[in-house]
Amino acid sequence: MIKLTELSQDIQDAVAATREKVAKLHAELPANNLVVWTAGNVSERVPGADLFVIKPSGVRYDELSAEVMVVCTMDGEKIEDGTPARLSPSSDTAAHAYVYRHMPEVGGVVHTHSTYATAFAAVHQPIPCVLTMMGDEFGGEVPVGPFAIIGDDSIGRGIVETLKDSRSPAVLMANHGPFTIGKDATAAVKAAVMVEEVARTVAAARTLGEPVPVAQEHIDSLYDRYQNVYGQK
Amino acid sequence: MIKLTELSQDIQDAVAATREKVAKLHAELPANNLVVWTAGNVSERVPGADLFVIKPSGVRYDELSAEVMVVCTMDGEKIEDGTPARLSPSSDTAAHAYVYRHMPEVGGVVHTHSTYATAFAAVHQPIPCVLTMMGDEFGGEVPVGPFAIIGDDSIGRGIVETLKDSRSPAVLMANHGPFTIGKDATAAVKAAVMVEEVARTVAAARTLGEPVPVAQEHIDSLYDRYQNVYGQK
Amino acid sequence: MIKLTELSQDIQDAVAATREKVAKLHAELPANNLVVWTAGNVSERVPGADLFVIKPSGVRYDELSAEVMVVCTMDGEKIEDGTPARLSPSSDTAAHAYVYRHMPEVGGVVHTHSTYATAFAAVHQPIPCVLTMMGDEFGGEVPVGPFAIIGDDSIGRGIVETLKDSRSPAVLMANHGPFTIGKDATAAVKAAVMVEEVARTVAAARTLGEPVPVAQEHIDSLYDRYQNVYGQK
Amino acid sequence: MIKLTELSQDIQDAVAATREKVAKLHAELPANNLVVWTAGNVSERVPGADLFVIKPSGVRYDELSAEVMVVCTMDGEKIEDGTPARLSPSSDTAAHAYVYRHMPEVGGVVHTHSTYATAFAAVHQPIPCVLTMMGDEFGGEVPVGPFAIIGDDSIGRGIVETLKDSRSPAVLMANHGPFTIGKDATAAVKAAVMVEEVARTVAAARTLGEPVPVAQEHIDSLYDRYQNVYGQK
Numbered sequence: 007m008i009k010l011t012e013l014s015q016d017i018q019d020a021v022a023a024t025r026e027k028v029a030k031l032h033a034e035l036p037a038n039n040l041v042v043w044t045a046g047n048v049s050e051r052v053p054g055a056d057l058f059v060i061k062p063s064g065v066r067y068d069e070l071s072a073e074v075m076v077v078c079t080m081d082g083e084k085i086e087d088g089t090p091a092r093l094s095p096s097s098d099t100a101a102h103a104y105v106y107r108h109m110p111e112v113g114g115v116v117h118t119h120s121t122y123a124t125a126f127a128a129v130h131q132p133i134p135c136v137l138t139m140m141g142d143e144f145g146g147e148v149p150v151g152p153f154a155i156i157g158d159d160s161i162g163r164g165i166v167e168t169l170k171d172s173r174s175p176a177v178l179m180a181n182h183g184p185f186t187i188g189k190d191a192t193a194a195v196k197a198a199v200m201v202e203e204v205a206r207t208v209a210a211a212r213t214l215g216e217p218v219p220v221a222q223e224h225i226d227s228l229y230d231r232y233q234n235v236y237g238q239k
Numbered sequence: 240m241i242k243l244t245e246l247s248q249d250i251q252d253a254v255a256a257t258r259e260k261v262a263k264l265h266a267e268l269p270a271n272n273l274v275v276w277t278a279g280n281v282s283e284r285v286p287g288a289d290l291f292v293i294k295p296s297g298v299r300y301d302e303l304s305a306e307v308m309v310v311c312t313m314d315g316e317k318i319e320d321g322t323p324a325r326l327s328p329s330s331d332t333a334a335h336a337y338v339y340r341h342m343p344e345v346g347g348v349v350h351t352h353s354t355y356a357t358a359f360a361a362v363h364q365p366i367p368c369v370l371t372m373m374g375d376e377f378g379g380e381v382p383v384g385p386f387a388i389i390g391d392d393s394i395g396r397g398i399v400e401t402l403k404d405s406r407s408p409a410v411l412m413a414n415h416g417p418f419t420i421g422k423d424a425t426a427a428v429k430a431a432v433m434v435e436e437v438a439r440t441v442a443a444a445r446t447l448g449e450p451v452p453v454a455q456e457h458i459d460s461l462y463d464r465y466q467n468v469y470g471q472k
Numbered sequence: 473m474i475k476l477t478e479l480s481q482d483i484q485d486a487v488a489a490t491r492e493k494v495a496k497l498h499a500e501l502p503a504n505n506l507v508v509w510t511a512g513n514v515s516e517r518v519p520g521a522d523l524f525v526i527k528p529s530g531v532r533y534d535e536l537s538a539e540v541m542v543v544c545t546m547d548g549e550k551i552e553d554g555t556p557a558r559l560s561p562s563s564d565t566a567a568h569a570y571v572y573r574h575m576p577e578v579g580g581v582v583h584t585h586s587t588y589a590t591a592f593a594a595v596h597q598p599i600p601c602v603l604t605m606m607g608d609e610f611g612g613e614v615p616v617g618p619f620a621i622i623g624d625d626s627i628g629r630g631i632v633e634t635l636k637d638s639r640s641p642a643v644l645m646a647n648h649g650p651f652t653i654g655k656d657a658t659a660a661v662k663a664a665v666m667v668e669e670v671a672r673t674v675a676a677a678r679t680l681g682e683p684v685p686v687a688q689e690h691i692d693s694l695y696d697r698y699q700n701v702y703g704q705k
Numbered sequence: 706m707i708k709l710t711e712l713s714q715d716i717q718d719a720v721a722a723t724r725e726k727v728a729k730l731h732a733e734l735p736a737n738n739l740v741v742w743t744a745g746n747v748s749e750r751v752p753g754a755d756l757f758v759i760k761p762s763g764v765r766y767d768e769l770s771a772e773v774m775v776v777c778t779m780d781g782e783k784i785e786d787g788t789p790a791r792l793s794p795s796s797d798t799a800a801h802a803y804v805y806r807h808m809p810e811v812g813g814v815v816h817t818h819s820t821y822a823t824a825f826a827a828v829h830q831p832i833p834c835v836l837t838m839m840g841d842e843f844g845g846e847v848p849v850g851p852f853a854i855i856g857d858d859s860i861g862r863g864i865v866e867t868l869k870d871s872r873s874p875a876v877l878m879a880n881h882g883p884f885t886i887g888k889d890a891t892a893a894v895k896a897a898v899m900v901e902e903v904a905r906t907v908a909a910a911r912t913l914g915e916p917v918p919v920a921q922e923h924i925d926s927l928y929d930r931y932q933n934v935y936g937q938k
Binding site: 275276278352354355357358359361362363364386388389390413414415416442445446 | 673679
Binding site: 508509511585587588590591592594595596597619621622623646647648649675678679 | 737835836837838895898899902905906907909910912913914915916917919923926927930
């Protein structure tokens with residue numbers, strides 16, 4: 007088993023920085039009402055190493071700190087990272103690892119069971135692109151992935167196969183909930199926040215009538231501007 | 240009447256520890272938006288004694304502390320526990336006591352009127368198993384119990400008769416609200432949090448369309464893994 | 473105009489105590505998500521005097537203190553109470569005053585525009601008694617009052633005429649929102665919290681199916697027990 | 706480019722005061738659950754100058770302070786205001802600027818994607834005036850504006866053309882979300898809070914039945930009283 011203490015100092019420093027960041031980002035999940043109890047997890051690649059950092063399994067959010075974040079190889083195996091042996095990585099680790107192995111541009115992955123995104127997942131319906139905010143963030147609808155259960159690569163494969171042909175950084179895994187990706191964990195957390203927000207808004211709109219789709223040309227224009235112009239340089 | 244101060248020191252210590260734990264767990268109920276005002280209650284068996292600890296009746300959550308938690312016999316009678324005589328145990332004490340007497344494996348019981356779980360109870364509908372999270376936590380649908388009102392054993396009997404043939408740790412008592420059980424009070428509180436979360440999600444899904452059931456074989460697989468593998472050793 | 477400083481010391485002390493209590497109870501309204509911005513108000517009779525204390529008009533909740541609470545006669549006229557002349561009593565003061573004049577058993581009144589109770593008011597539908605909690609608290613359905621607007625006694629009259637033949641401490645004034653009463657302001661605030669909670673629960677139930685009514689004999693039994701047995705002696 | 710440091714001391718003081726106020730008002734948006742992540746923005750005219758102050762683009766709410774608020778001309782161009790060059794004004798700045806140029810009575814503008822107001826915008830439906838609170842605040846229904854996307858004056862023009870013939874300080878831009886106006890930024894923030902509140906209430910009412918309209922004569926009476934009598938002198 008790989009030992010953290012035997013890796014180069016640069017990698018050890020990068021692991022420490024990533025642990026700090028991932029621990030801090032986990033606080034966004036309860037703060038944005040995306041998770042209850044121990045549900046949900048955030049991971050991020052360690053820059054310059056074939057490793058990623060993820061939440062330990064079944065630990066409450068107010069007990070998370072940089073020290074208990076688990077370091078895994080790209081096969082999703084925990085290394086000797088200084089945490090007690092009893093701290094296993096999240097039960098969704100295999101899915102995160104599969105995404106990192108097959109989508110090299112992805113630097114962060116988030117999974118939640120946020121209420122409204124999961125409601126769309128329960129009816130196997132994509133979230134239709136009826137909001138300019140969806141054009142900005144998702145470049146179209148938020149797609150539904152296949153039904154898959156824990157135990158092999160089927161969740162990871164479902165995420166990758168759904169997202170590889172989509173502009174959306176979010177997929178609604180059928181009967182399960184959203185997985186989101188980003189260039190880093192911050193971007194993936196933002197996508198997790200935004201997918202719940204648009205799911206809630208579109209679900210509310212559906213109780214009022216039939217939401218009016220945004221035309222494809224407008225979606226393209228919104229997506230292009232937002233990805234290239236919005237925010238600070 | 241049994242006096243706490245006349246019991247063995249071991250039991251007095253166990254009572255003190257249980258009171259601390261139960262008082263602290265009550266804070267999870269408002270923190271997870273499961274209760275308003277004085278509604279809801281948590282109880283736990285005292286290890287090594289035929290006693291359990293429960294919330295006093297009609298007291299606000301911000302006034303709860305270990306000192307005011309009420310100690311009861313397995314018949315639901317308050318003992319001389321050091322609290323003022325005016326502090327009666329929760330009006331749901333008889334139901335908790337009935338569960339402890341008839342389900343020896345249960346160490347904790349929680350009752351709330353949480354919004355969405357109670358909404359399913361008002362229409363006498365079980366929460367169908369349409370989420371992988373429900374397979375994990377409940378091993379199937381969350382069942383509805385009979386209509387029963389306070390005054391005799393009918394609530395306790397309804398809980399026990401509904402749950403004894405179910406994998407679910409939660410029952411929706413008709414027109415009333417959820418009761419949850421667990422090996423200890425922490426597990427019962429978790430089940431109370433999770434039943435509201437899945438009720439809210441499934442209610443949202445129902446406004447979007449017809450939720451797709453999870454197949455029984457997948458429910459069995461999820462339940463088995465979650466009960467045996469999830470979390471830390 | 474009556475001057476507070478010319479009243480007996482006992483009454484001045486009672487006014488001071490009531491101001492403290494009413495100021496503090498106002499914090500329950502935003503804490504329980506019953507109000508936004510400056511909406512909503514609580515009042516309470518001053519014991520031993522023909523006066524009541526109410527929120528000043530148009531002041532934000534985080535700026536409320538005992539000192540700015542306005543003291544009014546039973547005709548709803550502000551007395552010289554030490555607050556600046558610019559601080560008028562709530563624009564709903566006439567309705568509170570009417571209730572106090574016509575319901576001597578009422579010691580506290582609360583008005584909010586809480587979301588779900590107001591939703592029932594917008595469709596002119598009572599909240600049907602489909603929850604045991606409603607039997608406990610309201611002794612039956614929560615009734616709808618007439619449409620009435622500010623400017624004369626019509627809101628106050630609508631409240632009194634609806635509640636005088638009801639066990640419910642809450643009335644949903646049509647197109648407007650809930651008014652609640654109690655033996656004191658704490659009881660009226662509790663009723664305001666509970667009416668929103670049951671409105672939200674029943675609205676959620678209605679999206680799932682047809683809520684099952686609680687039989688009248690059970691409502692009577694629940695109401696009797698709760699009013700006479702629940703809580704501490 | 707105009708330099709802040711070359712303007713008169715009076716204008717520099719007015720800019721500083723407006724920055725403080727606008728920074729502080731931004732905190733109302735997350736506090737009232739109107740925004741997630743970096744969405745939403747508040748602006749206000751600088752008294753005595755052809756300038757306004759607005760949120761920087763893509764910055765999180767907990768990182769906002771008076772110092773990072775961006776100062777713009779009435780054409781929506783950032784001046785040399787002491788913030789780093791990388792801090793651009795909100796991507797909605799052109800819309801705010803258009804409103805200020807064409808509605809001289811407007812001193813503050815707010816934009817959010819608040820859930821229920823945006824849900825009405827997604828179905829292109831005005832919020833009907835079925836609440837006395839809507840008569841008070843909006844003087845009638847909350848209108849829908851045209852579909853328009855960022856890039857030219859079309860959003861600003863849509864806001865102005867919709868609101869210039871309406872008593873409502875809020876417009877629901879189709880598929881986008883609410884923009885609100887006021888005599889100053891505080892009034893515009895209040896309108897943003899209120900439009901979400903009435904949208905949520907009316908959406909809830911619609912799940913229960915058909916909301917009953919308030920008659921036009923009552924709307925007129927409510928609006929007149931509220932605009933002229935409510936609150937403190």
